[in-house]
Amino acid sequence: xxxxxxxxxxxxxxxxxxxxxxxxxxxxxxxxxxxxxxxxxxxxxxxxxxxxxxxxxxxxxxxxxxxxxxxxxxxxxxxxxxxxxxxxxxxxxxxxxxxxxxxxxxxxxxxxxxxxxxxxxxxxxxxxxxxxxxx
Numbered sequence: 656x657x658x659x660x661x662x663x664x665x666x667x668x669x670x671x672x673x674x675x676x677x678x679x680x681x682x683x684x685x686x687x688x689x690x691x692x693x694x695x696x697x698x699x700x701x702x703x704x705x706x707x708x709x710x711x712x713x714x715x716x717x718x719x720x721x722x723x724x725x726x727x728x729x730x731x732x733x734x735x736x737x738x739x740x741x742x743x744x745x746x747x748x749x750x751x752x753x754x755x756x757x758x759x760x761x762x763x764x765x766x767x768x769x770x771x772x773x774x775x776x777x778x779x780x781x782x783x784x785x786x787x788x789x790x
Contacts, residue, residue, distance in 0.1 A: 657696040657765040659687045661725065662754060664771035665790055666700055666708035669720050676771075676790050683769055683788065684723060698725040703753040728757040745778040755779025 661669075661680075668676040669684070690696055700710075705727065712721055730738070730753055737756035742749060751772070758766060758780045766785040770776045773787045780787075 656763045657687070657690060657694060657767065658761055658763050659684065659696070659698045660754060660758060660766065660768045661698070661700045661704060662768065662770040662772065662776065663704050663707045663750060665769040666704055666710055666720075668790065669723065670708065670710055670717070672719075679790055680769060683767075683790075687767070698723070699728050699757065700725050701728045701750070701753045701757045702730055703750045707750045728753075734760060741779055741781070745775075747775045747778055751775045751779050755781070758785060759783045 664676065665680050668674040668680040671677060684698065687696060687698060710720060711717060734753065734756045737759060738749070738752040741747065741755045742752040754768070754776070755778070758768065764784045766783065768776050768780070768785055768787045769790050770787060771790055773789045776785070776787045
């Protein structure tokens with residue numbers, strides 16, 4: 656299964672159609688959706704990323720991004736423990752550590768991460784195979 660994972664700026668770009676990277680992120684999501692018709696796939700955003708990006712699913716302004724069918728990856732106890740270890744090892748932000756813990760918990764080896772900070776994502780994912788796309 657292919658998984659598309661979003662960082663803060665990728666979500667901000669999706670929320671705001673005037674964001675300079677909006678079209679680029681939307682194009683990646685559309686490509687992902689077209690592949691979804693051929694093979695199973697998921698688009699995921701860690702909940703801490705949503706918080707940092709300001710994506711409140713209950714606000715009327717979120718109607719457009721809510722239609723994109725991006726699921727949440729919650730910060731549960733196991734993910735928190737992994738994120739804590741990632742943060743201790745790398746010094747990256749809590750949000751990036753949560754994204755890394757989410758990536759490491761996935762059973763797929765077909766993982767794509769849309770990010771504005773490829774260095775932190777490389778640290779966050781550790782040995783987990785991932786295609787990191789800089790937006």
